[in-house]
Amino acid sequence: MDPKSWRGPALRRQSTQPAAQAAVACRQRSPRAPWHCPREERASGETQPCRPAGCIKPDGAGQPEPEPFPGEAGRGSGVPSQYGLSVFLAGLLLMFAWAVHAAGLHKSHLLSYLITLMLVQLLWMLWYICRSYTQRRLIQEKDTHAGARWLRGITLFAVITLILDSFKIGYFIGFSNCLSATEGIFPVTHAVHTLLQVYFLWCHAKDIIQSFKTLERFGVIHSVFTNLLLWTNGVLTESKHQLNEHKERLITLGFGNITIVLDDHAPQCNCSTTTLCSIFSQGIYYLYPFNIEYHILASTMLYVLWKNIGRKVEHHQQHKIPFKFHGITIGTIFGLTVLTSTIAIVVVYLIQIGRSKIKSELALTMFYIYAISVLTLMCTAGIVALLIYRLENRSLDNSKNPARKLDADLLVGTASGSWLLSWGSILAIICAQDHPKYTWYNLPYSILVIIEKYIQNLFIIESIHREQEKVNDDIKTLRIVTISRENTLSLTPSFKEIYNGTVDADSGELPYLFNGNVCVRESSSNGGLEEDRSQVFSPVIHSTSDFSLYSSNSVANNKRRILKNIAAFLFLCNLSLWIPPAFGCRPVYDNGLEEIVFGFEPWIIVVNLAMPFSIFYRMHSAASLFEVSCKT
Amino acid sequence: MDPKSWRGPALRRQSTQPAAQAAVACRQRSPRAPWHCPREERASGETQPCRPAGCIKPDGAGQPEPEPFPGEAGRGSGVPSQYGLSVFLAGLLLMFAWAVHAAGLHKSHLLSYLITLMLVQLLWMLWYICRSYTQRRLIQEKDTHAGARWLRGITLFAVITLILDSFKIGYFIGFSNCLSATEGIFPVTHAVHTLLQVYFLWCHAKDIIQSFKTLERFGVIHSVFTNLLLWTNGVLTESKHQLNEHKERLITLGFGNITIVLDDHAPQCNCSTTTLCSIFSQGIYYLYPFNIEYHILASTMLYVLWKNIGRKVEHHQQHKIPFKFHGITIGTIFGLTVLTSTIAIVVVYLIQIGRSKIKSELALTMFYIYAISVLTLMCTAGIVALLIYRLENRSLDNSKNPARKLDADLLVGTASGSWLLSWGSILAIICAQDHPKYTWYNLPYSILVIIEKYIQNLFIIESIHREQEKVNDDIKTLRIVTISRENTLSLTPSFKEIYNGTVDADSGELPYLFNGNVCVRESSSNGGLEEDRSQVFSPVIHSTSDFSLYSSNSVANNKRRILKNIAAFLFLCNLSLWIPPAFGCRPVYDNGLEEIVFGFEPWIIVVNLAMPFSIFYRMHSAASLFEVSCKT
Secondary structure (H helix, E strand, O other): OOHHHEOOOOOOOOOOOOHHHHHHHHHHOOOOOOOOOOHHHHHOOOOOOOOOOOOOOOOOOOOOOOOOOOOHHHHHHHHHHHHHHHHHHHHHHHHHHHHOOOOOOOHHHHHHHHHHHHHHHHHHHHHHHHHHHHOHHHOOOEOOOOOOOHHHHHHHHHHHHHHHHHHHHHHHHHOOOOOOOHHHHHHHHHHHHHHHHHHHHHHHOOEOOOOOOHHHHHHHHHHHHHHHHHHHHHHHHHHHHHHHHHHHHHHHOOOOOOOOOOOOOOOOOOOOOHHHHHHHHHHHHHHHHHHHHHHHHHHHHHHHHHHOOOOOOOOOOOOOOOOOOOOOHHHHHHHHHHHHHHHHHHHHHHHHOOOOHHHHHHHHHHHHHHHHHHHHHHHHHHHHHHHHHHHHOOOOOOOOOHHHHHHHHHHHHHHHHHHHHHHHHHHHHHHOOOOOHHHHOHHHHHHHHHHHHHHHHHHHHHHHOOOOHHHHHHHHHHHHHHHHOOOOOOOOHHHHHHHOOHHHHHOOOHHHHHHHHHOOOOOOHHHHHHHHHHHHHOHHHHHOOHHHHHHHHHHHHHHHHHHHHHHHHHHHHHHHHHHHHHOOOOHHHHOOHHHHHHOHHHHHHHHHHHHHHHHHHHHHHHHHHHHHHHHO | OOHHHOOOHHHOOOOOOOHHHHHHHHHHOOOOOOOOOOHHHHHOOOOOOOOHHHEOOOOOOOOOOOOOOOOHHHHHHHHHHHHHHHHHHHHHHHHHHHHOOOOOOOHHHHHHHHHHHHHHHHHHHHHHHHHHHHOHHHOOOEOOOOOOOHHHHHHHHHHHHHHHHHHHHHHHHHOOOOOOOHHHHHHHHHHHHHHHHHHHHHHHOOEOOOOOOHHHHHHHHHHHHHHHHHHHHHHHHHHHHHHHHHHHHHHHOOOOOOOOOOOOOOOOOOOOOHHHHHHHHHHHHHHHHHHHHHHHHHHHHHHHHHHOOOOOOOOOOOOOOOOOOOOOHHHHHHHHHHHHHHHHHHHHHHHHOOOOHHHHHHHHHHHHHHHHHHHHHHHHHHHHHHHHHHHHOOOOOOOOOHHHHHHHHHHHHHHHHHHHHHHHHHHHHHHOOOOOHHHHHHHHHHHHHHHHHHHHHHHHHHHHOOOOHHHHHHHHHHHHHHHHOOOOOOOOHHHHHHHHHHHHHHOOOHHHHHHHHHOOOOOOHHHHHHHHHHHHHOHHHHHHOHHHHHHHHHHHHHHHHHHHHHHHHHHHHHHHHHHHHHOOOOHHHHOOHHHHHHOHHHHHHHHHHHHHHHHHHHHHHHHHHHHHHHHO
16 A cells, blocks of 8 residues: 555645655554644644644543644734734824824824834844844744745835935924924934834745744734834825825816815925925925835735744745746837836826816826726736636635735725725716716726726736646646657656656756657646546557647647736736826826715815725736736 | 545535545545545635545556636635625715715615615525525535524514614605605615525525535625625714714704704605604614614624635534523623613713703713723623633634634724724823813723723633633543543443544533532643543542542632623623614713814714724624623
C-alpha cells in the first residue's frame, strides 16, 4: 500500500506527507509522543491553534491534548477590536465636530489627537521591530499574498507624502505668528511616522504573528485605525477644499440665490514670505490625493496583518512573477493613449469650468463624451475577458486567504460609493423638470459607470481566484509528455521529479521549455482531463491528434495574450479615471442637476461621503489589475 | 464504476469514518471506485464543494476527479451580491430623496419600488418552497446554529407587524380621497409578504443550500436587501416622527430662534371617520418599533442563509436545550424589577418632557440617575461574569460558523452606533461653554454606556464560543466514573457506549444522573485533564481526593448558577433599555447640549444615523443573552 497515492485536500501542491501517513504515524508513535498534528488540520486555514484533537491515544483513553493557547484566538480578538473602534469613532466625531464648526472645538484639538495616535503607533512599531530582531523564532511564517504588489505603490505615495509634509512645515513657518504649535508639530510627526511605517510595512507586512500577545493585537489594530483616521482627515481637508472651489465657481456664475458661505480656514495673519506661502498652499492640494491613497493602502495592508494573526497558512509558496512588458504592447498603447488624453481633458476641464455658463457647459459635454467612450471601451474589454473565462470554464481556487478576500470585498464595497452617486444622477435626470442639453449625456455616463464597475469587479474577482493554473499546467505537461513518449505509462526519474513538485516550487518556466518540444496541450481543465484519459487508453486516437494539440496550445496562448492585454489596458484606464475626481474634475458638483433636484446641502453630503470611496476604488482596482496582468 | 461509491457534498451526514480509515479505504478500493471524499476535507468548513481532487487513481496516472461544480462558489458569489447591493443603493437613494423632499419625487414612487421588491421576493419564496417539496434530496443539511432562538421573537414581531399593516389599511380607507393607491397596496402586499416570509423562515432558515443555482443565490440576496430596505424605510418613518415630536416640544419650550420646520406628511383631506383615523395614526407609531425589529431580524436570518450556501458543516449536533426558569430566580427578579421601573420611568418621562423647562429638566435628571444606576449594575454583573470565565480558563470553540460570527460582528458593529452618540455627548460636555446642572449627569451616563457595551460584548462573545462544555463534561464524567470503579482502565460495554457518543447525541441529562452517584469533577478543562491523567496512574492520590472532587463540583455548579443568573439579568436589562429609545424617550434630543455645540442639523443627522443601530443593539444583545442563559 503506497501512502503517496492518496493526496490530502490541502496538500495538492508539493506536500510529501499525505494524510494517511500522518494518521498512521499518529497510531504508530510511542506513548511518549502520542499526539501528532496532522498536516491537514494545520493547513485548514482556521484561526485555531493546531490541536491534535483528532488523534486518539493508542491506549484508548482518548484524552485530547490541551491547546497551546487555550482559546486565545476567540477570546483575544474582542478586546483590541473594540478598542480600535472606540479610537476611530472618537476621532471621527472630532473631525465631524471640526467640520461643522462645533462651538469650543479648534483644529488644534483634532491635530493633538492625531499626533497622540501617531506617537503611540510609532512607539509600538519600534517595540515590534526590536522584538522581532531579538526573538526571530516567533515569526517564522509569512503570507506571500499580503500586499506584495502594493509595497512599491505605497513607497511612491509615501515619498510624495513626505514632500507634502515639508510643504506643510514651510507653510507653518510662513504663518507661524498666527498658527497654533500643533500645526507645526503635526507634519513633523507625520513625516517620522511615514518613514517608520513604510520601513515597517516592507519588513513586516507579510508576518503571520503566532504568539497571542495582547500588545501585538492592540498595536496592529491601533495602526489600522490610526491610518484610517489619517485617511479620513485627508479626505475631509480635500473635500472642504473642493467644496470651496465649487462654491467660488457658483459665485462666479452668478448663482447668488443659493446661500453660499465659504468654509475657509485661512490664517488670520500675513505670511512672512508671500510667494513661498502661496506655492505651498497651492501645492498642498495637488499632493493631497497621493497622501490619501497612501493612508488607505497602508491601513488595508495593516488590516491584512491583523487578519493574519494566528492564521495557519497553506504552504504553496507563491511564485514571484516579475512584471514583463513583453506581450502586452497593444493593451499598453491603448491604455497610455487613454491616460494622456485623460490628463489633457482634465486640464482643459479645470481651465474652462466656472469661467462662464457656456464654457462650463462645453467643458461638461466634453468630459461626458470622453468618459462615455472610455467606459464603453472598458466594458467591451471586460466582456471579452469574461467570455474567455466562461469558455475556459476552469475551476477556481477557493481556499481561505485574508488578503484576497479583502481585495474582493474592497472592490465591491468601494464601488458602492460610485454606484450611489450614479443612481443619484439617474434619479435626478428622471425627476428633473427641465433638462439642459448637456445633462442628457449624464444618463449614459452614469449607467455606464455602474455597468463598467460591475463587469470589472467580476473580471478581477475571477482572475484573482485563478491561481491553480500552474499546477494544472504542470500536470498536463507531464501527461502529454507521457503520451508523446509512445504511450508508455512508466515515468523516467526526471519526469517523476517534475511531477513531485520540483518544477512547481523552483521555476515556473519549465512548462514553457516543454512548449516548444512536445506540444503542451492547454485546453480547459475538465474537458482536457477527460480527453487525456481517453487518450491514455486509446493510443490510436492519440497518434492522429498531434496537430490538434498544437493548435489547441496556440489558441490557449492567444487567449492568455488577450487576457494580459485586457488587464494592462484596464489597469491604465483605471489609473486614468482616478485622476479626474482626485484632482478636482467632479461633474457631480458642476452638473447642477442633482443639486437642483436633491437640494444643495443634501447632495453635497452624499457626494462628500461617497466620493472618497469612489476615488479609492479606481486606485485599488488598478493595483488589482496590475497583479492580474502579471499573473495571467 | 459505481457512482454511489463517491460521496458528494450533500451526503456528509451519515459518515462516521475517520481520516486514516478514509485514506486507507481510498487506497484499498477497487479501481472501479477509486475516489472517496476524506473527512478532513468535509469538515474543514471551506465553501468549496467536496471534491476528491486529492484522491489519485491507484494506477499511477494521477488524474484528479473533475469538480462537480467547477469553482462555482467563487465565481457565483460576485454577481448576486453586486445585484443585491445595487438594489439596496437605489432604494436608499429613493428614500434619501424622499426624506430631503427632492423635487419631482413622491412617496408613491418609493412605495412602488418597495412593492415591486416584495412581489419579486414573494415569487421567489413560492418557487423555493415548491422546489424544496418536489426535490427534497437537494437540501438535506441544516445549520442548527442558524437563528434557532430568534424564530419565536420574529414571529411575535411579525404578528405585531400584521396589526400595524391593518392599521395602515384602515388609515388608508379613512383618507382614501387624497391618498395615492400605492398607500393602500403597500400594507396589503406587506401583510402577505410578512406571512409568507415567516413561514419561509420557520421551514427554511436553517437550510444549507448545496446546489449552486444562480436563481437561489439571487433570491436569497434579494430577500436580504429587501428586508434591509424595509427596515430602513421603517427607521426613516420613525425618525421623522420622533424629530417632529422633538420640534413640537422645542416650539412649546419657546425655542423659536431655531429654524424649525415641521416635516409633516399629513394627508390634505379630512378623514371619513375621524376617531378611528386618529387611533390608527397614533397607534401606528407605537407599533413601528416592532416592525423595525422584525425586518432587521429577518434580514440577519436570511443573511445567515446566504452565508451558508455551499458550506460544509462540522457535525457536532447541537443539543436542543429548552429554556428552564429553574435556577435563575434571583437574576429574573432583579431583571423584572428593572423592566417594570423602566416602563414607569419612560411613561413619566414622556408625560413630563416638553411641558415646561423645569419639568423637562426634572424628567432628564430622573432618567439619567435611573439609567446610571441600571448601567452600573449591568457593568458589575458583566465584570463578575468575565472574572468567573477568566478563573475557569477553559478553551474556546473557534470553529467556523457563519451564524456565530455574524452574532459577534453585529454586536460590535451595532454598538458603534451608540458609542458614536456617547462620544458626541462627552465631547459636547467638554466643549460646552455653560453647563446647566442636569447636563452633568450626562457625562457619567455616556461613559457608562460605552463601558457597559464593551463589557457585555466581551461576555457574550466569550459565552457563545463556549459550546464544547457538554462534550468535555461527558468525557470528564466518564473518566471519573472509570477512576471510581476501583481504578480499572477497562470499560464496561455500557460506558463504552456512552463514550462513543450516545450520551452526546441523545440526551444531555445522563451526566447529571451520574452527578449524584459518583461525584463528577468539573474543574477547568486543561488543569482537570492533567490531574485526571495523573490520577489514573496514581491510585493512592485518587482515593484521598474524593472530597475535593465533590467540593470542586459544587463550586463549579455555583459558578454556573451565577453565570445563568447574570445572563438572565442582563437579558431583561437589555430588553428594558430597548424600550426608551424605541418609544421616543431620547435624551440625546432633549438634553440640548449637543445641539448647541454641534449645531441643530448636524447633531440631528448624527442621531438619526446612529440611533437605529443603537436600538437594534439592545434587541440583538437580548436575543444573544437569552441564548447564553439557556446554554450555560
